[in-house]
Amino acid sequence: RHFSPANSYPYKTRATFDVRTRPWYNAGIGRPKDVVLLIDKSGSMDGLPMVLMKYTTKLFINQILSDTDYVTAVTVGDTADFLTCLKLLRRATKSVKKMLIKGLDG
Helix, strand or coil, X not given: CXXXXXXXXXXXXXXXXXXXXXXXXXXXXXXXXXXXXXXXXCHHHCCHHHHHHHHHHHHXXXXXXXXXXXXXXEEECXXXXXXXXXXXXXXXXXXXXXXXXXXXXX
């Protein structure tokens, strides 16, 4: 039986291996993606909202983006700026992912 990403996974235990969270699965089911992460750093994001945004963005970078995808990140607050030196879409290699995560933490 095949479970596409739009279908709910029938197993609810934590021991179940869900392939939909693996980069190799996401790379195989679709075409390469062009992703621009728009990160809100305004005053309304202080505290818990900022922590949750960083956590979910890191999960997205590590579990959804594959080596065939292209990514960049822009921060928005009082002004808009690039999160890192990635001013163009770059292939989501391990080094680019590390750079994005370092930019999120910095």
